[in-house]
Amino acid sequence: MTQAPDTAARRLVETLVINGVDHVFCVPGESYLAVLDALYDVRDQIKLVICRHEAGAANMAEAYGKLTGRPGICMVTRGPGATHASIGVHTAHQDSTPMILFVGQVGLADRGRGAFQEVDYREVFGGLAKWATEIESPERTVEVVERAFATALQGRMGPVVIALPEDILHDQGGPEPKQAVTPARAALSPAFLAELNERLSKAERPLLVLGGSGWTDEAAMAIGDWSERLGLPVALSFRRKDILSNDRPNYAGDLGLGCNPKLTARAKGADLIIALGARLGENPTQGYSLFDRTETGGRLVHIHPGPEELGRVWPTLMAAVSDNSLAALALSELKPGRSWHDEAETAHADYLAFSTSVAVTGAVNMSECMKTLGEVLEPTAVVTNGAGNFAAWLHRFYGHKACRTQLAPTSGAMGYGVPAAVAAAIMEPGRQVVNIAGDGDFMMTAQELATLVQYDAKAVFVVVDNGTYGTIRMHQERDYPARVSGTDLKNPDFVRFAEAFGLTAARVETTEGFRPALEAALAADGPALIHLITSPEDIAPGRTISQLRAG
Template structure:
């Protein structure tokens, strides 16, 4: 009997890189560090696209964006100590956004543990509550086992980030160990009884509504939900920063359940007698500060669908809890049959009319640049264009007035992390160079990770950044004027010439100060074929689509009088 051939000896770093390639990894992001030089050397012999970034938070956010777009773990490498703590911002985004991601962190040698060696950190303790799983590899022979488990943990159930610490001596250690097979995440399918109960609830309803959110979606699943909405004449809303989950130009789309929500949509959600929450958690923002429904009894017939059983009943106790991934649930909807006659005739049409009224008749804002007009220009971009943003009041205009019409066209952090939009756009354009990618950023938001514009220039990644400059941390100023009217402190910014900033890096920069200048400037940015910044100067009074700083201050002073 022939004995199996023993695998050729390899370094831990080579074993690690081979495991990534076996799982289909084509791209990784990172900032180099001496703690994982062996991995960099192993990557040099492969076709893996290692994108060198300028700061670890940007690198981690790029990896998170890839995970969000593809449903497979985005990969990031950073060095120990400050490299890891810088990357924690991206890990937090992945955790709150339910995004598969694996962060590899260089670590001190095993023999130095416990001495507070140079940049020593206990990563299991630091990331234990921030990541879905944090682990340190103790021997090279276990690398295939741990990498396989990491991919599975990152993708299965509720997706999330995994942090893996790599001691330097483990990466150089020689081991003879076979590769693990590539990981395919398990799907959790709804039971037939669950779907029959859902059908009975729909037949008994008079004002049903559906809210889509979370992760584990794909284009096929969205198509199934669209057919379901059409067969049941059902209004469908998207959760906070998940607007790409249902086409905004479809007659069933009722708007987004996020910040700056349409008051008529809030009223409709409260009036509904059946609410189907599919994929999302109905967290603080979509629940309007946990005020939309009661806790733990929501006071409405609630159907909650989620891939993680621990999320079912965590806050709201549903009438029907369905433990299923979003894509599996969407497929099962094909078998749910509508009643002979729809009891909620006109309900969907009214929801659609409310949405169009909210988004097609924008109020004007102070100043020569109208934010609603600016955002509406973005609707003319190709249907599969990817719009990215970080955090700030500027994003309220994007969410309200843009039309996300296809899956995979929105990259935005439900965690509310500033600095996300630019790294996300760079990652998206690198992964899909044939698609149009635009980052909409605020001035404070941009400079959190603006140095990654250098990464775009270095790799020739022609993203366009629409940079909204109002000279302040606008969201915080808004809250400040509401709580401490007229007492402005700590929120004013002195900004550079952002168009000149772009040119200094070797990109294209142009400044916009009026409505009429925006579209020609945007066209010029695309035509340049370079990474570009369209620097838009916005009147500071234009704080939201529905109020100004002065109005907010006056109302606050009157309320406190």
Template sequence: MSERDEAVSGAAPGTMSGGALLVACLRAHGARRAFCVPGESYLEVIDAFHDHPDLDVVVCRQEGGAAMMAEAHGKLTGEPGICFVTRGPGATNASAGVHVASQDSTPMILFVGQVARGQMEREAFQELDYRQVFGSMVKWAAQIDEAERIPEFIGRAFAVATAGRPGPVVLALPEDMLRDMVTPPADLGAHAHRRADAYPGPDAMDRLRAMLAEAERPLVIVGGSGWTEEARSDFQRFIEANGLPVAASFRRQDLFDNGHPNYAGDVGVGVNPALARRVRECDLLISVGSRLSEMVTSGYSLVAIPRPAQSFVHVHPDPEELGRVYQADLPVNASLRAFAHAAAAMPPVEPRWADWTRQARADYEAWQQPKATPGRVQMGEVMRQLNERLPDDAILTNGAGNYTVWPHRFHRHRRLGTQLAPTSGSMGYGLPAAIAAKREHPDRTVVAFAGDGCFQMTVQELGTAVQYGVNVLILVINNGIYGTIQMHQERRHPGRARFTDLVNPDFAALARAYGAHGELVEETAGFAPALERALKAGKPALIELRTDPEAITPNTTLTALRETARAGGPR
């Protein structure tokens, strides 16, 4: 607390407010950035930010966007993304980002302003019980009722958010608690959180090697969170030494170099049928980091529950995930860093599956060839031009919708930390994630993909991008419909699609109204020059691509879906 603050407040020398202590604790644990929408319920924290100019605080337009930015920061850095929101509607708005952190296994801490302690249980203004509100989607939800315990709660929040399977934590902050004056611990900065790793035992690695030696058609699926450059490099050495084909789980494509000859593609929405067959036909399946969720297993159809037909090795940092859905022949509780290091050091086996691995790669290469689709904008060609123009360290973000099939299928991720996409399938994620990524890496190109419906979930964060000079590039793929919903309607109820048409603004003009660069592309030939202008604009830039709603995926049209459904085909 400064001398000025002591004089104004009459506080005893050496004391500080609960709000000031909380911010000091964040800095002691290494927090560098926070995202927020300000609220009167945590004014003492906002005031304390004045004394920590080295803590980058990004003020957002809506709490959902702020929480998604914090989640993206956590996903990109491996450290908890920090978010502050006010009580009631502020907290419930933020729940969208908290849910992303939960299903994406991302470390995050959401701080929520709360009513004063003496007003609780009366349904005071905007009062909620945040333990109940967030209890089913976080690792820990609590309320700090005593300012003296702030260091304890903050330390535990960092530990819980990063331990095992990472995830979100929510802490409620009664506004009067934040005003209480306390004496901070003398050693406040001496006990920053240290992440604990689980290591695979030698018996587990011996058993893994023996199972590999017996296999003829092995397949590795890599996924999860908590990867580092060192772990990725170790894992690649393990794959190369044993000649293994490797697939990425849903929206984790940056965990392995997509240009590597052992890479076989991603197992997610719209999976390559050849890769889906390979999952079913392999005789040894090794899942490293992935939970093998519904999206990875095509609705749990690729891998049988609870006992897979294949021999099954499951590596995961959280013991509670091992055996939760799938019963493994070899469950390995280990952090991804520790497992990758042990796997790289394991004596390799003599592979008998060279042709199996080569064919897996050939299937991927064939799947990468786009076909012509209806309309004057060919997204396959757009993706080809992007792949040629973007550097290897460019970061691509997206939300949810059929438009995501294009970057997921046709962009080749070369480096770790180049894909920010919600495995939870949350719309509106692309722009907030791009802002967080560009704030963390201002020297790198960041491209946000968004559908016309998806973009309008968080379009107001354009103001945040402009305010902070976060020069992201936004590609809005506008087909005038909620495409995913209409696709499912045509499959289930052909010819009866309803509630999916959208009346949209002029997105390029909207971007310019915010102070960003805006362009409209209505045919493929216009994309390349528009891209160059956008990348050189020196400000946030948006390119709207008008696409034909018939081009619902790279492989089919809405009409074809409708006709197939009417003929009694697959639904």
């Protein structure tokens, strides 16, 4: 069947093209075959990446949004396809990542009948997405998709979900798109900047906290250079360690899970905190205990692209709505007339001490392995991870050196790292891509290795295998010592598993064996996997199960 040139499906695809979309991540479905057919005609402009599970497709689209700052596009079918993909939407919402999920839907004529795989997507995704809608008038297709781009990119970035009733995709789609969406960007006012400069000039112990999404290389470099010139200590928010090089002499560390106690003390003792882009949610504020609501009104300057985040938890001394990059460029022009190099030196020394390798009981020291990772990888290498205690070793002991080199979910989603690595490897074949995954984390989306191989992409996967769901086991041993229930894992031979997909693979059981295995994996002609055997006793940096059981 040949489609007419002006159907809603074709208008949808035309709108993607004019807005610069170059990748679409999908699991195909009969409910949106008309869109897949329209994508065939632009296959030289949009690469259609066929995934093995909708969660993988959605996570790949989210990773695309993190890497590019443009909406990642995901397409799935109705019902189970959409609900599988919801994990990526949740991550995009928590992580402020631009993303658009297109979901096939039952025909308009059958809506409300409980038709096969019918779901009310406005209801299901209403709390997960910035906007969830359904195209009900085919002639408004371009309007709806353009609004999706604007919504995903403006203010606090995030995901949009659009349901596509199967029948209207064949109808006349209305006017064609004329131009790309240009999102609105708020900027700091001269009056705000002048007042901030005055307050900064009087601060004795200031701290700059950077976070959020949408950072440009120029803006990150500008505020990094500015803060370094002033000796202004900088902390990065949870899983935003790649905004600035961690080698900068004023870098104080990251405010996340397992935070350096000295950084926590520095934040508590700062007389002026400038938080740019960071929402200051639960993890960066150590379970909302880092600050006291009764006193933040006297020292917190909060700048964020989403007005709903200002004053949401913490009263402020000053607050402003601004795009993160525009705000960073504006701040980099301030001249407070003083510096804090002694504070910066102490803060960075505290970071270096905290990121020094720690002792372990087993044959593999993950702190040493993550140090080795930093020594071997190129500065622009992309490192991905999902969630689990294995990530604590990565975030504490691996230092990022360039912007957009970290793909990690602030949502704490297991299974994110594998598809994120696959997406990065497909998008940017010239960059090194390494995924660090726990054994439980890896198995949640391991089928996407097939996607990697199908597109001749190259990445290295390090599976940290301790035979347990480590984070839950740690809390279990703390609260219910020696009563192991529901956390032990029986794993496959990950070397043979990887080889079945066409990867080269090696098993590593000692710290000394990691470097040669990593170097060999990076030098391999195609993708590779390292099966890294660790002891469950070394449950987290500086913590063992025996210590937890002893109280």
